[in-house]
Amino acid sequence: MLMWEGSKLYPPVAIAELEHKFLISIDDEHGTFEMHDQIRDMGRNIVQQQTPVASRFWENNKTLQMLQRRK
Structure with missing residues (x-):
């Protein structure tokens, strides 16, 4: 949250x-929030x-390939 506040979000x-729109649910006991897999995948796809070049490494095989290239 601090990172978001620093960027004026x-x-x-x-x-x-x-x-409110039921896109996420908050688990106060564990301090986490959850979303449906389809919502997560849609966000990643966007x-x-x-x-495409600067996107995060969500796929394990892409992360491994990048790390192996950097050796």
């Missing part, structure tokens, strides 16, 4: 809105389409 508002 307001996580409490955004998270409350996502929860990021990969917008910035």
